[in-house]
Amino acid sequence: xxxxxxxxxxxxxxxxxxxxxxxxxxxxxxxxxxxxxxxxxxxxxxxxxxxxxxxxxxxxxxxxxxxxxxxxxxxxxxxxxxxxxxxxxxxxxxxxxxxxxxxxxxxxxxxxxxxxxxxxxxxxxxxxxxxxxxxxxxxxxxxxxxxxxxxxxxxxxxxxxxxxxxxxxxxxxxxxxxxxxxxxxxxxxxxxxxxxxxxxxxxxxxxxxxxxxxxxxxxxxxxxxxxxxxxxxxxxxxxxxxxxxxxxxxxxxxxxxxxxxxxxxxxxxxxxxxxxxxxxxxxxxxxxxxxxxxxxxxxxxxxxxxxxxxxxxxxxxxxxxxxxxxxxxxxxxxxxxxxxxxxxxxxxxxxxxxxxxxxxxxxxxxxxxxxxxxxxxxxxxxxxxxxxxxxxxxxxxxxxxxxxxxxxxxxxxxxxxxxxxxxxxxxxxxxxxxxxxxxxxxxxxxxxxxxxxxxxxxxxxxxxxxxxxxxxxxxxxxxxxxxxxxxxxxxxxxx
Numbered sequence: 001x002x003x004x005x006x007x008x009x010x011x012x013x014x015x016x017x018x019x020x021x022x023x024x025x026x027x028x029x030x031x032x033x034x035x036x037x038x039x040x041x042x043x044x045x046x047x048x049x050x051x052x053x054x055x056x057x058x059x060x061x062x063x064x065x066x067x068x069x070x071x072x073x074x075x076x077x078x079x080x081x082x083x084x085x086x087x088x089x090x091x092x093x094x095x096x097x098x099x100x101x102x103x104x105x106x107x108x109x110x111x112x113x114x115x116x117x118x119x120x121x122x123x124x125x126x127x128x129x130x131x132x133x134x135x136x137x138x139x140x141x142x143x144x145x146x147x148x149x150x151x152x153x154x155x156x157x158x159x160x161x162x163x164x165x166x167x168x169x170x171x172x173x174x175x176x177x178x179x180x181x182x183x184x185x186x187x188x189x190x191x192x193x194x195x196x197x198x199x200x201x202x203x204x205x206x207x208x209x210x211x212x213x214x215x216x217x218x219x220x221x222x223x224x225x226x227x228x229x230x231x232x233x234x235x236x237x238x239x240x241x242x243x244x245x246x247x248x249x250x251x252x253x254x255x256x257x258x259x260x261x262x263x264x265x266x267x268x269x270x271x272x273x274x275x276x277x278x279x280x281x282x283x284x285x286x287x288x289x290x291x292x293x294x295x296x297x298x299x300x301x302x303x304x305x306x307x308x309x310x311x312x313x314x315x316x317x318x319x320x321x322x323x324x325x326x327x328x329x330x331x332x333x334x335x336x337x338x339x340x341x342x343x344x345x346x347x348x349x350x351x352x353x354x355x356x357x358x359x360x361x362x363x364x365x366x367x368x369x370x371x372x373x374x375x376x377x378x379x380x381x382x383x384x385x386x387x388x389x390x391x392x393x394x395x396x397x398x399x400x401x402x403x404x405x406x407x408x409x410x411x412x413x414x415x416x417x418x419x420x421x422x423x424x425x426x427x428x429x430x431x432x433x434x435x436x437x438x439x440x441x442x443x444x445x446x447x448x449x450x451x452x453x454x455x456x457x458x459x460x461x462x463x464x465x466x467x468x469x470x471x472x473x474x475x476x477x478x479x480x481x482x483x484x485x486x487x488x489x490x491x492x493x494x495x
Contacts, residue, residue, distance in 0.1 A: 003035035005185060007044055007205055010051035011198025016206070017043035022178060027094040027324040028314040028362040034092050037181045040206035042213040045173065048202035049219040052144045052171040055199030060141045060169035067167055068118030074163075074194035075111030078104060078187075085155065085186050087316060093151050093180045094323040094362075095278045096315035107159035107187065109446035110463075114163040117468060121168065132482035139472040141169035142245060143221030146214040148175045148235075150227045151326060152281045154183035157462070160450065161224040161247075162201065164467035166191075170222075172201040175214055177227075179326055181205045215239065222246065224470070226283070226462075229383070229409075229455055236458060247460035247470050249451050251283045251383045252411030254441040255404035257426070259397065260294040262416035263438070268302050270414065270440035271389070276310060276367045277442060279322055280387035281330075283456075284412040284434070286441045288373075288380060289391045290400050296393050300371060303389070304350045307367040312355050314362075324362040325386060331363045334386035338368060341379040346370040346390070375406045383409070397422050405431040411452035412441040433457065 004021075006013040016038030026032035038044070059067070078085070086100035095103075123137040145165045149157045154176060162172055176184030188203055204210050211231075215223050215238050222245040225235050232250035239246035256274060258267045274286030291299055315323035325331050331354060338352045351366035365387055373380050373390040380390050394400045397417075404413060414436035415426040423437040433452035436443075444450050449461035460470045480486070 005035050005037045005182065005205070007038050007040060007048070008188060008201070008203040009044075009048050010054075010202065011192075014047075016040045017047075022207070024092060024179070024181060026091050026362070027326050029360050030362065032091070034182055037178070037205040040204045040210040042209070044204050044206070045210060045213040045217055048173045048204045049144060049214075049217045051199040051202050052173050053219045055197060056141075056144060056171045059171055059197060059200045062169070064118040064121055064167070064169065067169065068115040070191075070195045071111050071115040071118070071163055071167060074191050074196075075108050075115065077190040077194055078108045078111060081186075081190065082108070085183070088186060089154060089180070089183045090315040090323070092182050093154060093326060094315055095152075095281075096320050096323050097318075099278060100315070103153055103156045106153075106156035106444065106446065110156075110159040110163050113446040114167040117164070117465070118167045121468070121472070123474070128478075130480075130482075130486050132480065133486075134479040134481070135477070136479075137474050137476050139168070139468075140475050142471055142473055143170060144173065144219050145170045145471065146173050146175070146217070146220040146223045148211050148214065148223065148225045148227065149177060149184070151177035151179035152278060152283075154180035155187045157226050158184055158187055160462035160467065165224075165471040166196070166200065168468055168471045170471055171199065173214055173220065174201060174203050175206065175210055176203065178205065178207045216242065220244070222471070225249070245470070246458065247462075248458045249283065249462065250456055252409040252452060252456050253287055253381065253383055253407040254284055254409075254412040254432075255288040255290050255430075256286045256413075256441055257290045257400045257404060257415040258292065258295065258299060259400070259415070259417040259419065259422065260292045261418045262295065263418065264295060264299055264302060266438060267299070267416040268306060270416065271303060272306050272310075274414075274440035274442050275389040276307065276322055276387045279325055279365070281326060281385050282442060284442045285385075286414070287384060287388065287390060288404075289389055290403050291391060291393055292400065293393055293395055296391075300349065300369070300391060303369060307350055307369065310367055312364050312366075313357050314360060322367065322387065324364045326363070328363060330386065331365060334365050334384060334388060337379055337382075337384045337386070337388060341370050341373070341377065341388075341390070344377045344379070345372070346377060346379060347372040349391075351387075375403050381407055397425070401426065401429050408455035409452065410454035411456040412436070414439055414441045433461070
């Protein structure tokens with residue numbers, strides 16, 4: 001019998017008002033049932049939002065360093081539970097254990113970083129234009145924050161949003177992905193065990209109905225979302241109509257440029273893990289390889305040989321390099337793009353088929369490489385979210401940058417070159433929120449901003465101090481200790 005899980009509202013685990021549930025299975029072995037979860041609706045969101053609203057006053061009044069102590073304790077608990085959470089995460093969403101441990105580590109790092117910033121929630125104190133007057137600004141929480149995240153980093157990405165929001169004094173209604181709700185629950189349990197008060201964080205499980213109700217709820221003051229472009233832009237439209245703050249991270253079509261002078265062994269490691277790590281199911285995955293003509297043939301052969309050595313299997317087996325896709329729909333989607341690439345005239349150089357792993361009936365797909373790809377092809381423009389690498393050929397650095405910038409997305413990018421001038425040029429000339437020099441398109445550090453431009457985002461960032469800029473508002477304060485109404489101040493008002 002599978003486990004039954006519930007929503008979290010005001011510190012209590014509760015069933016959905018809808019009475020409906022959904023099941024979650026192991027993508028490496030769909031006969032392995034993780035459990036059933038509430039399929040929530042507007043009434044459940046209403047209860048969670050009211051609990052978060054009721055808890056807001058006391059939590060925001062809690063001294064920030066005291067909030068930080070709770071977050072630091074959460075970091076300690078995550079560190080102690082790292083392997084257990086990672087094992088559960090791999091079982092739920094498929095990526096290998098060595099990757100899920102990294103996922104949890106990002107949450108640990110974010111917890112410690114967010115805790116440290118509770119002693120540095122800086123405003124500004126500046127000179128006044130007038131005598132006997134003081135001017136300053138302070139930071140205040142936004143309010144109740146709706147957090148909606150994807151399944152592929154089901155602990156790290158929620159931590160990037162939830163922990164800074166809590167540090168700043170906000171309260172939370174969290175809707176984890178319906179594909180990986182158990183991982184989100186394990187993360188929240190550590191916050192509760194660390195001493196987070198009732199109602200400060202609430203979980204509402206479910207799919208689109210729950211997400212839509214959360215975005216539209218009048219008690220929710222801000223929404224932070226990671227997911228698809230289509231859903232993100234819909235959320236932006238709703239938040240625009242309701243005048244709500246919204247932070248969006250909506251994926252990418254990330255280029256890796258490899259110049260003729262690159263260290264090919266280094267670039268090989270980058271493209272293999274950038275393209276096929278997490279089975280290509282990363283918003284930062286290396287989905288386009290832009291090769292200068294002189295090294296194209298040699299480098300593609302190197303990639304084929306290395307891809308052929310990758311072991312597909314259950315991520316909780318020690319020898320597994322690449323796990324399954326998340327579900328059958330993803331398998332169909334990736335297969336469809338392989339057909340599309342061939343129909344458009346690209347050459348299927350390697351892979352391209354559903355993979356069969358002994359003893360498992362999961363959603364496995366071969367690492368896949370296309371060559372003879374042109375920038376106008378769909379496989380060079382659209383986010384596939386699978387282990388599919390499109391290889392494009394260019395003659396020069398200038399052409400490489402032009403091709404790299406020729407998509408609607410702008411999340412991550414990289415360039416491999418021994419030419420320091422080209423490396424620094426790429427930092428400013430590639431249209432992306434992130435650029436790596438001699439590194440893959442994947443990876444993040446807790447104290448650095450994470451996010452993109454163009455169709456990837458709307459100007460906000462996870463990570464680093466940038467997250468606090470979204471989850472706080474400025475309040476300007478004037479203190480007049482002159483004891484009189486100053487004429488210069490009256491003149492300013494009249495103007």
